[in-house]
Every structure is written in C-alpha cells, then in structure tokens.
Amino acid sequence: MSIDWNGLPDEEFRAVFRAWVLDNCPAELRYLRKQRPVYEEVEQWYQALAEKGWLAPVWPREYGGMGLSPAKHMIYVEEWGRLGCPRIPDHGISLTGPLLIHHGSEAQKTEFLPKIISGEHIWCQGYSEPNAGSDLASLRTSAVLDGDAFVVNGQKIWTTLAHCANWIFVLVRTDREAKPQRGISVLLVDMTSPGVEVRTIENLRGEADFCEVFFDNVRVPAHNLVGALNDGWTLAKSVLGHERIFLGSPTRAEYALDRLGKLASDRGAFEDAAFVSRYARLRLDLYDLGSSYERYAKVLRSGGELGADVSVLKIFATELYQRITEEMLTLAQEEARFNDDLLIEGGQIDAMNLFLDARAPAIFGGSNEIQRNILAKAVLGLPS
Structure with a gap:
C-alpha cells in the first residue's frame, strides 16, 4: 500500500x-x-x-x-x-522532468520521464552563453526549421556536468525578428548527435564541473520542441520558479559554521576574545538566515507564490557562507594553503575545499549583482 x-x-x-x-x-x-x-x-x-x-x-x-x-x-x-x-546529477529530475510534465507532449512524457527515473538518460541544461549569462534574453544560439528537423548552431557555457550527460535541453533563438524574450524556444537534444562538441572547464579545485557545449549544424527532430514555438522564455521561467529559495537554504552555512567551531576548539581560538566576537556575529547571522528562510518556506507551505524579495535570501546565504569559510582560513593560518584536510583531534576539516566551494554560489543561479538589481527595481522601485 x-x-x-x-x-x-x-x-x-x-x-x-x-x-x-x-x-x-x-x-x-x-x-x-x-x-x-x-x-x-x-x-x-x-x-x-x-x-x-x-x-x-x-x-x-x-x-x-x-x-x-x-x-x-x-x-x-x-x-x-x-x-x-x-x-x-539532478537536472533531469528537477528541471527536465517538471518541464515535460507541465509543458511536454504525451509522447515526450512517455519517452523521456521513465528514462530519467531509471538513470538511462542523464540531462544537462543549456541556458547560459558567453554573452548571455544572467542576461539570458540576449542568447544567440539559433535553431532554424528545415523540413522535419531544427538545425541548431551556437554555443553554451557553464553547462554543469555536460561531459557526463547524454541529453541536454536547450534554449534557442527561433525568431530573430521578435523581441528578445519572444523569439526563444526549448529543444531536447541528444548529446550524441553529430555536430555536438563538449569541452570541460576546470574550476578552482581542479574539477571539471562546468563545460562549454558547441552546436555545429546539429539536426534535432521537430517533435523534440517543448511547448509552443517561440514560447521558451515562459517555459524557462516556470522551470526556475523556486530556485532562489533553495539557493538561500542555510544548510551550507550550517555545515561550514560547524566545521569552523570544531577547528576553533582544536586550535584554542575560543580563548581569543576577538575571534569569539567574530564567531558570535557569524552564529547570529546564521540564526537570522534560518529565520528568513523559514519565513519564505511558510509562504510555499501555504501554497503561496514567492515575490521578488526572495532574492535577498540568496544574497544573504551565499555571502554568509563565504564569510564563514574566510574565517576558517584565517584560523588555519599557514596551513590554509593546503588543499588536503586539516587534521584535528578526532577528525579532519576541509577548510580550503569549503573556501573554494563558497566562491561559486554567489555567481550561479543568477549572480548576486543580478539579485541586487532585482531587489532595486522590483522591491524598492528604483530606476534602471
């Protein structure tokens, strides 16, 4: 049952x-x-x-x-x-699946959803381009209908785990004459198609999380169009609707502060009044973040919609995470240069790993600068 x-x-x-x-x-x-x-x-x-x-x-x-x-x-x-x-690898679960459930054809649901659950299809997301990251409406990757297929040309960048994926859902420009947001469509593209090339981008930790993806006359069956032609902007926004609250979750900062506390105990830092003052500020900020997160969570739990002000949550969470990991490196002193874990009594602390990890969240999912622009315009009513 x-x-x-x-x-x-x-x-x-x-x-x-x-x-x-x-x-x-x-x-x-x-x-x-x-x-x-x-x-x-x-x-x-x-x-x-x-x-x-x-x-x-x-x-x-x-x-x-x-x-x-x-x-x-x-x-x-x-x-x-x-x-x-x-x-x-959750792009199929959190992005492609909901996209198809709400906007896909019955044939697309039947074809793709079971293969996401089974792990046969691993998906990535083709949104950002070299000159169209946070300003996504300026994307230039094109798709031209040729008989029963679209011919796709262009480039995507910062495509997470594209080198491990076998499918990608791509925002493409299908009408160059329309206003930027109105000439965009969503296509489902087999990564093994002729003309698709993936190049990895190494991050600060020496890992290949991100990739560039190039499309050179890639033919995509017309039935792989999701929703209506030129309606991709609406679909793209619906898929990312609740992303900012999850990017504003306190869990990263909670984990980092726990590690900072353990490192401080091991190094005797709680005997230093200046450190205790800085640590207390971080802990109080984490309490505030948790309270703010809960406020927005209650809106979702009650079936409500989040407003533009949720952008403050993403800024708060990501910048607090950075401040905690910076304090960790200050405490580690000359050992901070090591990528390997720092040994403490009863365990180890991944100080440098956390510091490097904290750099990216302030950029992905709409950079914090973009989030501040959203708050300025949509919440404070300031001019562009």
Whole structure:
C-alpha cells in the first residue's frame, strides 16, 4: 500500500525520511568533498532512491514521483542537506522532468520521464552563453526549421556536468525578428548527435564541473520542441520558479559554521576574545538566515507564490557562507594553503575545499549583482 506522504505530520515525515537516508545512503558518499559528483560516482545512491520511489520528490505519482506538497518538499531538501547526502546529477529530475510534465507532449512524457527515473538518460541544461549569462534574453544560439528537423548552431557555457550527460535541453533563438524574450524556444537534444562538441572547464579545485557545449549544424527532430514555438522564455521561467529559495537554504552555512567551531576548539581560538566576537556575529547571522528562510518556506507551505524579495535570501546565504569559510582560513593560518584536510583531534576539516566551494554560489543561479538589481527595481522601485 502506497503511503500518502502529504498526509503525515511534518515531523513524522521528517523522521521517516531521515531514518531511511541514514540506513540507505552509503557512509562514504555522505559529506563528499566533491560537490558535483558524476553519475557513476553516485549511481548506488541514485538507484536506491529510484527503487524506493523517492528520486523525484515533486513529480506526480503517475510519473514515478512522490507527489510531495511544497511543505513536504522543503523538509526533503532540508534533511538531504543536513545529512550530507551527495548531490546526484539532478537536472533531469528537477528541471527536465517538471518541464515535460507541465509543458511536454504525451509522447515526450512517455519517452523521456521513465528514462530519467531509471538513470538511462542523464540531462544537462543549456541556458547560459558567453554573452548571455544572467542576461539570458540576449542568447544567440539559433535553431532554424528545415523540413522535419531544427538545425541548431551556437554555443553554451557553464553547462554543469555536460561531459557526463547524454541529453541536454536547450534554449534557442527561433525568431530573430521578435523581441528578445519572444523569439526563444526549448529543444531536447541528444548529446550524441553529430555536430555536438563538449569541452570541460576546470574550476578552482581542479574539477571539471562546468563545460562549454558547441552546436555545429546539429539536426534535432521537430517533435523534440517543448511547448509552443517561440514560447521558451515562459517555459524557462516556470522551470526556475523556486530556485532562489533553495539557493538561500542555510544548510551550507550550517555545515561550514560547524566545521569552523570544531577547528576553533582544536586550535584554542575560543580563548581569543576577538575571534569569539567574530564567531558570535557569524552564529547570529546564521540564526537570522534560518529565520528568513523559514519565513519564505511558510509562504510555499501555504501554497503561496514567492515575490521578488526572495532574492535577498540568496544574497544573504551565499555571502554568509563565504564569510564563514574566510574565517576558517584565517584560523588555519599557514596551513590554509593546503588543499588536503586539516587534521584535528578526532577528525579532519576541509577548510580550503569549503573556501573554494563558497566562491561559486554567489555567481550561479543568477549572480548576486543580478539579485541586487532585482531587489532595486522590483522591491524598492528604483530606476534602471
């Protein structure tokens, strides 16, 4: 008998999910140094979630999901982060799946959704371009209809884990004469198609999380168009609707502050009044972040829509994460130069790894500068 997860009290659902994760997520995969493991590295965890039926929390049950309400989904995400579950290649689950469920044809749902659940299809997202990152409406990758196929030419950049994916959903310009937002469409592209080339981009930690993707006369079947022609901007916004609240989750900062506290205890830093003052400020800011996050979470739990002011949450969370990891390097002193973990009594601290990881969140998902522009225009009513 299937359980109505939404019918359980929140704390009971939290306890059930937490207990199952502790029993089924391999210990060696929890709290990974690598923030973006590839599918082969987390396949065991991916398949365990799929077998349990917990891989796609917000998908309707008829498509293999849990059908979680916003309230239960918030708990799922919170516990996932606090338990150190590894991030799985999730573009198919969190982006492609919802895109097809809400806007795809029945044939597309039948073809693609089961293969996301099984892990046969690993997806990436083709949005940003060299001159169209946060200003996505200026994208130039083109798709021209030629018989029963679109011919795609152009380039995408900062495409997460594209070198490990076999499918990509791409924003393309299908009408050059229309206003920027109105001439965009969404295509589903097989990465093994002739003319697709992927080049990795090494990040500060020496990992290839991001890629460039080039399209040279790539033919894409016309039936791989999602939704209506030239309506891709609307689809793109709907897919990313709740991203900012999850980017504003306090879990990264919570983990980093816990590690800072352990390092400080080991090095005797709590004997230093100046450090205690700085640490107290960080802890109080984390309390404030948690309260702010809960305020927005309540809006989602009640079925409401988030306003533009949620941008403040992403700024607060990412910059607090940076300040905590900077304090960690200050405390580590000359050892801060090491990429390897710092040894402390009873364990080790990944100080440099966390510091480097904290650089990216302020940029991806709409840079913090863009978020400040949103707040200035949409909340404060300031002129452009």
